[in-house]
Amino acid sequence: MSVENKPLPIIEVVNLKKRFGRIQALKGISFSIGKGEIVGFLGPNGAGKSTTLRILSGLIPADSGEAKVCGVDLAQEEGLVRNHIGYLPENNPLPEDLRVIEYLRFRALLKGLEGSRLKERIKVVLDICDLERKISERKIGNLSKGYRQRVGIADSLLAEPRLVILDEPTIGLDPHQSAVTRKMMERLRGEVSFLLSSHILSEVEACCDRMIILSHGQIVAEGTLHDLQKRFVNKTTFQIVASSNKIDIQKKIRLLDQTCELLQDDPVEVSGKRRYNFSTDKGEHIAEKIVRTLLEENDIRISEFQIRRPDLETIFLRATKKNWEEHDFLNRTKI
Amino acid sequence: MKSYYIILRYELFSLFISPSTYVAAFYFLSLLALGFRFFIETFSNTDWLLPPLSSLIVGLLFGAPALIPFITMRCFAEERRLGTLETLFSAPVSNWILVIGKWSGCFVFFIIISALALCFPLLLLLMFPEQGGNLGFNEIENWTGSTLYLLIFGGTFTAIGVFSSSITKNQMVAGMLTFTLLTAYLSIMVFSFGNQTSDAYFTNYQKLTDGLFGTYINGLDKFGQFSVGLIDLSTILNQAALTIFFLILSTIQIERLNN
Numbered sequence: 001m002s003v004e005n006k007p008l009p010i011i012e013v014v015n016l017k018k019r020f021g022r023i024q025a026l027k028g029i030s031f032s033i034g035k036g037e038i039v040g041f042l043g044p045n046g047a048g049k050s051t052t053l054r055i056l057s058g059l060i061p062a063d064s065g066e067a068k069v070c071g072v073d074l075a076q077e078e079g080l081v082r083n084h085i086g087y088l089p090e091n092n093p094l095p096e097d098l099r100v101i102e103y104l105r106f107r108a109l110l111k112g113l114e115g116s117r118l119k120e121r122i123k124v125v126l127d128i129c130d131l132e133r134k135i136s137e138r139k140i141g142n143l144s145k146g147y148r149q150r151v152g153i154a155d156s157l158l159a160e161p162r163l164v165i166l167d168e169p170t171i172g173l174d175p176h177q178s179a180v181t182r183k184m185m186e187r188l189r190g191e192v193s194f195l196l197s198s199h200i201l202s203e204v205e206a207c208c209d210r211m212i213i214l215s216h217g218q219i220v221a222e223g224t225l226h227d228l229q230k231r232f233v234n235k236t237t238f239q240i241v242a243s244s245n246k247i248d249i250q251k252k253i254r255l256l257d258q259t260c261e262l263l264q265d266d267p268v269e270v271s272g273k274r275r276y277n278f279s280t281d282k283g284e285h286i287a288e289k290i291v292r293t294l295l296e297e298n299d300i301r302i303s304e305f306q307i308r309r310p311d312l313e314t315i316f317l318r319a320t321k322k323n324w325e326e327h328d329f330l331n332r333t334k335i
Numbered sequence: 336m337k338s339y340y341i342i343l344r345y346e347l348f349s350l351f352i353s354p355s356t357y358v359a360a361f362y363f364l365s366l367l368a369l370g371f372r373f374f375i376e377t378f379s380n381t382d383w384l385l386p387p388l389s390s391l392i393v394g395l396l397f398g399a400p401a402l403i404p405f406i407t408m409r410c411f412a413e414e415r416r417l418g419t420l421e422t423l424f425s426a427p428v429s430n431w432i433l434v435i436g437k438w439s440g441c442f443v444f445f446i447i448i449s450a451l452a453l454c455f456p457l458l459l460l461l462m463f464p465e466q467g468g469n470l471g472f473n474e475i476e477n478w479t480g481s482t483l484y485l486l487i488f489g490g491t492f493t494a495i496g497v498f499s500s501s502i503t504k505n506q507m508v509a510g511m512l513t514f515t516l517l518t519a520y521l522s523i524m525v526f527s528f529g530n531q532t533s534d535a536y537f538t539n540y541q542k543l544t545d546g547l548f549g550t551y552i553n554g555l556d557k558f559g560q561f562s563v564g565l566i567d568l569s570t571i572l573n574q575a576a577l578t579i580f581f582l583i584l585s586t587i588q589i590e591r592l593n594n
Contacts, residue, residue: 059424059593079427087425093418097352109341110426155422 008071009034010163010193011056016065018051025051027217028065033210035162036190040204041197042312043214044320049197050090052214053167056195057087070162083112086156090167092149096141100131100151103140104158111159125154128187130180146177153184157192164188166196170203182207205312213319221319228315235279237263238287240294241304243273248300253278256293257286273303338428339436346410346440359405360448367394371455375470386471388456389562392481395452399492400517404510406444407496410437411589412509424593434497434586442493449485476564484561487574492517494581501585501592524555 009032018026026048033039043049054060056069058081067074070084095103104125108118126136129150135143140151149169156164170178178200185194185207198204204211205225213221213228221228242249246267253260259281267274280286284307291305350356374381374390383390414420423433460467471477499512557570 057425059421079429082425082427089418089421089425091418093420093422095349095414095417095419097349102348106341106345107422107426110338110423110428112337112427 009068010037010070011195012066012068013052013056014066016052016055016067017063018048018055018060019063020051025217026055026062029214029217029219030065031212031219031222033163033193033195036193037210038185038189038194038196038208040208040211041195041214042199042201042204042211042316043197046216047214047320048217049214050167053087053165053195053197056081057085057165058082059087083159084162086159086161086164088152088156088164088166088169090171092152094140094148094151097139099139100136100143103151104136104154107155108158113159121158121160125157128157128184129154130184146173146180149173149177150180153181157188161192163193163195166194168198169196170198170200178203201312201316211312213316215320221315225312225315228312228319235281236284236287237277237279237308238291239304239306239308240276240278240291240302241270241273242276242294242300242302244300246274246276249276249294252294252297252300253290256290257282260286260290275304277308338426339432339439342428342433342436343439343443346437347443349409350406350440350444353409355409356405356444359402360451363398363402363448364451367391367398367452368455370394375459378470385559385562386474386477386481388470388472388477388481389558391452391456392485392558392562395449395485396488397521399489400514400521402448403445403492403496403517404499404513406441406448407493407500407513408506408510409500410441410497411500411585412503412506415504415592416506420589420592430589430593431586434501434582434589438494438497438582438585441497442490445489445493446486449482449489453482474564477562480561480564480566483566483571484558487571490578491574491581492520494578494585495520498581498585498588501588528555 011031011033013032014030015028016026016030017024017028029048029052041049041052051060055062055067055074058069058074058079062074069081072081072084074081098106101122104122105118108122113121126132131147131150131154135147140148143151153166153169156166170181173181182203185196188194196204196208210224211222211228212219221231223231240249246262250262257280260278261280263277263279267276269275278287278290280290287307291302294300294302371391371394375387378387378390411420414423424430428436456467456470456472459470460472464473467473495516496509496513499516500506500509503509503512557567560567561570
């Protein structure tokens with residue numbers, strides 16, 4: 001695609017900064033999100049995720065930097081952005097006295113929907129969020145956390161937004177309820193851009209096209225899972241399930257690859273067999289060579305072999321570890 | 336303007352579905368009805384100079400510290416406690432519209448309660464036209480002046496309640512603060528009642544400042560005029576300014592919360 005034909009990003013952030021008193025919450029972050037992308041915003045507590053999301057939702061102003069959401073410059077028309085986005089705040093606050101349908105009608109009216117379009121949109125979002133008629137007639141205060149979360153998401157989708165910002169949408173949900181949220185995002189993939197923050201890394205891994213990892217108000221990593229795997233975990237990890245003892249296996253492996261290390265001191269025993277995890281600097285081909293050699297050995301019986309891809313949790317810990325080491329707990333940068 | 340009506344409707348709806356407002360309205364109207372009945376029965380033996388309708392307005396005015404907190408304490412304090420204020424901020428509505436929408440909702444509810452209270456003399460007039468007529472319940476100027484007086488003070492009282500609700504997360508604290516502020520305001524008016532110096536001793540400047548701001552503390556003195564249908568414009572303007580002042584304070588507080 002040529003530069004001229006490239007569609008405008010839904011979110012474009014350049015050198016965004018925000019300070020709360022003595023705490024510099026954002027230290028000049030820059031990123032962009034394209035149309036239809038699902039992007040996960042990751043980071044430890046206090047990393048600046050919610051602050052960024054609140055700035056992008058037009059709730060609070062940034063101190064400096066540029067932020068454009070759906071083509072709206074937040075510095076100039078902060079309030080206007082609310083017409084284009086759906087926002088689910090952290091903890092999903094909802095009025096407890098209202099029925100689901102009453103609340104959605106009120107929110108739809110506030111977002112400028114009326115008449116047949118209002119009725120149609122409410123019907124559509126109830127369907128997308130799996131809120132059947134019986135639930136929509138119940139008071140919000142009587143709903144379970146999962147259903148309340150669905151009501152919040154339904155609200156964020158009401159005005160057919162081009163961008164939906166979800167702050168911790170799956171926090172406190174059981175796996176079934178989380179799956180419903182994932183299903184909803186899958187259903188809208190390509191049509192709506194999603195920016196979601198989460199602590200549940202498996203969730204982000206399962207549904208996001210791209211991840212942005214934030215730590216101490218800075219972006220420490222950005223890209224697809226594959227990009228991040230390549231960048232942060234340069235060792236190959238493999239797992240062997242065998243009936244032989246640790247010393248024999250380790251000795252044979254060390255003969256082939258000096259860099260190969262056993263990752264745990266005591267292997268896990270499974271049905272009389274032991275599970276060993278190794279890591280090597282020499283890539284997947286040496287791991288395969290090791291297992292071929294071990295299979296030829298008569299005194300070693302291997303029943304399972306698996307090359308393990310580093311998961312997002314490993315990447316997250318590695319990406320944020322460096323940043324944590326540079327800061328002490330009072331958020332002061334070490335010299 | 337559309338968002339204003341939506342917020343107003345939402346606030347009014349929230350009040351109508353809240354049991355506490357029904358309980359407060361029931362007790363308030365019951366006590367007011369008993370007081371009104373007692374006053375009408377003993378009216379001939381009292382030295383009350385104003386039309387009997389004014390007794391109901393005075394009852395509503397001095398009963399306001401007990402009623403207004405129940406109407407206004409929820410509006411922002413509850414939203415703050417639940418965190419739903421953030422959801423409201425995320426909608427395309429300005430903070431000023433949010434504040435006047437909520438105030439209007441509370442004020443309309445106050446008008447509904449007042450209208451129910453004003454049904455007492457109306458019912459009396461319908462059931463006993465002769466006695467009602469003798470008590471002046473059929474005189475339109477009494478109704479116009481008294482109702483207008485009630486509305487302008489009701490507006491200010493509700494704005495004070497909305498402001499109190501905007502500065503705390505706790506409904507009870509908001510209610511107590513409203514009660515205290517309204518009681519203080521009414522006490523100032525009671526203690527200043529009848530202390531107006533004669534115009535003859537005033538300089539032109541004093542006359543001007545008294546005309547412009549005097550009703551803040553001498554509001555009760557002006558009631559005599561309103562109750563017989565004489566409308567004092569400076570009182571209306573002063574109360575409107577005070578209402579706007581408290582609504583601006585509430586908006587500033589809401590803006591501060593947003594940042």
